Amino acid sequence: MDTTRRGLLIGGAAVAPGLAMAAETPAPAIRAHLGVTENPFGPSPAARQAAVTAMADLPYYGWELEPPLVKLIAQRDGLQPEQVGLCNGSLEALSLLSTAFSKTGPIVSAQPSYATPLSYAERQGAKLEWVPLAADQQIDLPALAQRAKATKAGAVYVCNPNNPTGLLLDADALRAFCIEMARTCPVIIDEAYIEISPDPVRNSMMDLVAAGHDVIVARTFSKVYGLASLRVGFVAARPERVATLKSMIPTHKGRPGLAAAAACYGDPTYLAGAKAYLESCRKKIYAICDANGLKSLPSHGTYVFVDCGKPNLAFQKTLASMGVEVRVFDSPRHPTWIRVGTASPAELDYFASVLPKALKA
């Protein structure tokens, strides 16, 4: 029996074993899980094998695998090992660092963007400052800089490519912004999807970290590397920022995740395959949108932002009633936009089959 999450969601049994009798009116089975940003291409064969091999040592903590992974990342990205800090998924580092930086001033971010770490910081008492996207849906860097200055920001958070728009900022403009901003407060650049972009080295702000600017680049093995459930990420930053992060993370990282990450980081053959797969999924989403007269943004992520032309919360419910899960974002300027994830071709086919009916409902 297929007991994976997708098996449970897609393969017929709508709810987890044991829960079938719990609900009076069971929710409709989700047949297209498009609300998430995972990578259905999955991990590289080498990463899978490394995780399996590491299982032989499951009784033992994996701490001795951390320094070699740090060294590997540092070598590949032109950093010193003390400029690299591992985390249990980048959400952990983003949340903890935002919280720490919020002690000196608000955290300034574009809206909509990946709000989860900032919401975490807010729950710990942080003040957040949201800056709307520009008319072209891009992150408005001058407006961010202005707000950061006016509010004496504790940090600025920029997600590039942005989630949910998938748009990539101009590398030169972002580099100039970071250099200027980092003179007054740390700049957090969330590069969760950067490896999916056409020229990741040029588009990444990693070189600014290497040059000593107060820029914190967050990366993850959850997206293009397909290792979301193993929870491995890292930040590249000034040694004192890495030390702050380490002082806030009490745990070592899991052995299978460390082994898998070391086996796939920067693997060009795997990356080319994963990127081609994700591009084909995005093209499928663009085609579905075109066929239904919906506007979508050209994305560099594992998702596409789509203007469904209807109030998005109600439309999300309509789609859910037809077995399709999508995400909507808290953004006053995007009341009709939904985010559609690059799920498996079968899930996207199902989405295509119900969308015309959902739009008429």
Ligand SMILES: Cc1ncc(COP(=O)(O)O)c(C=O)c1O
């Ligand atoms: C932009 C962005 N950053 C960070 C993360 C966190 O990923 P993880 O904690 O799995 O590394 C996500 C996950 O959805 C994301 O979309």
